[in-house]
Amino acid sequence: MSTPAFSFSHMGMFVADLARMRDFYTRVLGFTVTDTGELETQRGRLQFVFLSRDPKEHHQIVLATGKPDRLPFNPINQISFRMAEFSGLREMYRRVVDENVKELHPVSHGNALSVYFHDPEGNRLELFVDTPWYVKQPLRIPMDMKMDDEQLWAWAEAEAKKQPGFKPVEQWSAELARRMNSGQRP
Incomplete structure (x- = not known):
């Protein structure tokens, strides 16, 4: 069905x-x-x-x-926003740095380059841009936003290639579509 x-x-x-x-x-x-x-x-x-x-x-x-006034922990793991391009991610990173937000963490997930931070009430937010690669998740590698774009993308690709399951995202998407269409869940 x-x-x-x-x-x-x-x-x-x-x-x-x-x-x-x-x-x-x-x-x-x-x-x-x-x-x-x-x-x-x-x-x-x-x-x-x-x-x-x-x-x-x-x-x-x-x-x-x-x-509620007292919660034992924040029940929101994260709220994620996809950026259209890396230049937008850089601009938002600078904006968040200027805002002095808590716990700012730029990372590579292999399949995405992300910046994590908290809103004023402690909800973890993620701004990210997709990469053209798939790697097995979860993966979290700290990323240095001081690198220029060319260096950062070269670093991200080199790190992704070291990970299990590395392949072009188009290949992974086609494989997932076949699995979904065949009714294979989970």
Whole structure:
């Protein structure tokens, strides 16, 4: 039996300081507020801010008041954003450095070059650009953003080639499509 097609659209998260989170996501990450409002819910009256970076998507992130005061840990592992090109990743890296965010980690995953950091409420964010390679995951190799683009891409390719399963991403995608179409899951 096949599964009907669907794709990821947006995510929502409860926040403690709506104004601070709105400021960070709009000023630092460049999201646009598409709507705001209040709604009565099972958790009480909540305020919402809808954010998007795509004019075809009303919202990609929803910020909602109502985050509990004490959580044993942050339940969000990460929120990841694909960059169109590496120059954009570099620019965002500089912007995040200028913001003095916590725990800034540029890394190579072999299949992506990423920059990890935390928003004001400790949610881990990832900005990344895809590479043309596949390697077995998980993989995390610290990356030096001081290298120029040519050096960094040469380093990333050399590191990826050392990893198990290295192959062009097109080959991996074709193999995965065959597996999915044959109903092989997991």
